[in-house]
Amino acid sequence: MRSGEAFQIMKDIDTIVFDKTGTLTVGKPTVTDVQVLSGMAEHDMLRLAAAAESQSEHPLAQSMVAHVREELDNIPEATDFQSVTGKGLRATVESKAIRVGSLDFLREQGVTTDKGIDWVQEKENQGKTVVGVAMGKTLSGLLALADTLKADAAHAVAALKEQGRRPVLLTGDNERTARAIARQVGIEDVEARAKPDEKAERIRNIQEQGHRVAMVGDGINDAPALTQADVGMAIGAGTDIAIESADVILMGERLRGLMDAFTIAENSYRKTVQNLILAFSFNGFGVPLATTGWVHPIWAMIAMVTSVSTVLLNSFGGRVMSKVKPKKEKQKATFKIPNMHCEGCVRTIKKALKEHIHRIEIDADLSKSLLTVTFVEDGTSEEGIQEVLTESGFEPSELLT
Numbered sequence: 001m002r003s004g005e006a007f008q009i010m011k012d013i014d015t016i017v018f019d020k021t022g023t024l025t026v027g028k029p030t031v032t033d034v035q036v037l038s039g040m041a042e043h044d045m046l047r048l049a050a051a052a053e054s055q056s057e058h059p060l061a062q063s064m065v066a067h068v069r070e071e072l073d074n075i076p077e078a079t080d081f082q083s084v085t086g087k088g089l090r091a092t093v094e095s096k097a098i099r100v101g102s103l104d105f106l107r108e109q110g111v112t113t114d115k116g117i118d119w120v121q122e123k124e125n126q127g128k129t130v131v132g133v134a135m136g137k138t139l140s141g142l143l144a145l146a147d148t149l150k151a152d153a154a155h156a157v158a159a160l161k162e163q164g165r166r167p168v169l170l171t172g173d174n175e176r177t178a179r180a181i182a183r184q185v186g187i188e189d190v191e192a193r194a195k196p197d198e199k200a201e202r203i204r205n206i207q208e209q210g211h212r213v214a215m216v217g218d219g220i221n222d223a224p225a226l227t228q229a230d231v232g233m234a235i236g237a238g239t240d241i242a243i244e245s246a247d248v249i250l251m252g253e254r255l256r257g258l259m260d261a262f263t264i265a266e267n268s269y270r271k272t273v274q275n276l277i278l279a280f281s282f283n284g285f286g287v288p289l290a291t292t293g294w295v296h297p298i299w300a301m302i303a304m305v306t307s308v309s310t311v312l313l314n315s316f317g318g319r320v321m322s323k324v325k326p327k328k329e330k331q332k333a334t335f336k337i338p339n340m341h342c343e344g345c346v347r348t349i350k351k352a353l354k355e356h357i358h359r360i361e362i363d364a365d366l367s368k369s370l371l372t373v374t375f376v377e378d379g380t381s382e383e384g385i386q387e388v389l390t391e392s393g394f395e396p397s398e399l400l401t
Helices: 004-009 019-025 042-053 061-072 103-107 119-123 153-162 175-185 194-206 220-228 240-245 259-292 297-322 343-356 382-391
Strands: 013-019 031-034 079-083 088-093 096-103 130-135 138-146 165-169 189-191 211-219 231-235 248-250 330-336 360-365 368-376
Touching: 004 231, 004 259, 013 019, 013 194, 019 165, 031 042, 031 061, 031 194, 031 248, 042 061, 042 079, 042 088, 042 096, 042 130, 042 194, 061 138, 079 153, 096 330, 103 130, 103 220, 119 130, 119 138, 119 175, 153 165, 153 220, 153 259, 165 175, 165 194, 165 297, 175 189, 189 220, 194 211, 211 220, 220 231, 220 240, 248 259, 259 297, 297 368, 343 360, 343 368, 343 382
Parallel strands: 013 165, 013 211, 165 189, 211 231, 231 248
Antiparallel strands: 031 138, 079 088, 088 096, 096 130, 130 138, 330 368, 360 368
């Protein structure tokens, strides 16, 4: 926390605005589907699109280029590169005018985008981002990209709701994709199609409705919105500009720090008020009584020392008491893991889980491909266990309990 103002304001925050890419999601989108709409071969369309995207720093562009490089070695050079922030880009590749970006951007460029509309709606309803590739004025292909939600995103949103705070998703994606992602994490309020230079204006509009707003983001495009918000909160793994613009830095990539930040701020403000009351209680009575002779100066000095000691005890006593925690109850979670077939799989899973999670018990039913994990909820969650399983190559298809 970089300022005392953040401590004071955070207790009044009632709306949390989330960026999507890199904040609620991992920030590493991958190409999942390709649809060719012209007569050319798929690899030719991808090759030209990757060439145009190769000079862009946008995460979607980098993902497209990485996807094509896995299949093709020879990506040609692009010239006349022009990027339109938040929309797309133009470039010349092998004497062809290539345009890559959102369908709205392509329409602005005079490209007809009626082809494949059912395919686009299907992918967007799945929470994927669709990018169009045009050659000249012809829509040549569509690519769908998906980004993985952070394991603790839904848990963080649910915890904020329990605190009485309203979560809002603010993204440049279209309405359909934005709402699909929002549903997965439990967010009802969505601000979609927000260009980078419009995000701060969207924040201002919410503030003008009488809300105190915190913005959570990680990218260069989020810096103005972080500054506009009453409290800007940056993901520590994000860009330097976002971090410099924020009042609160959440170390690492996890979102659990959000709840910790609000708890710390509220406790700190409460302690400050208590200490002021204690100090004025002693001094407000002791000093006048001492100056009028009603109390011997020695007793006034003792009262002053007692005042300081009481403030210190009140400040540090909470830290001591917080270390005396009640015993945590055990919880169980059962996962269905389709590719868990043998005892070797179980040993691999147990090793991976025990490396990341302490105080854990594991039972496997190979006949039903079920894994039951008993754990103590002390920094451990079902989402965290699922993330470890996925990283170890055993992605659960279903959480049963």
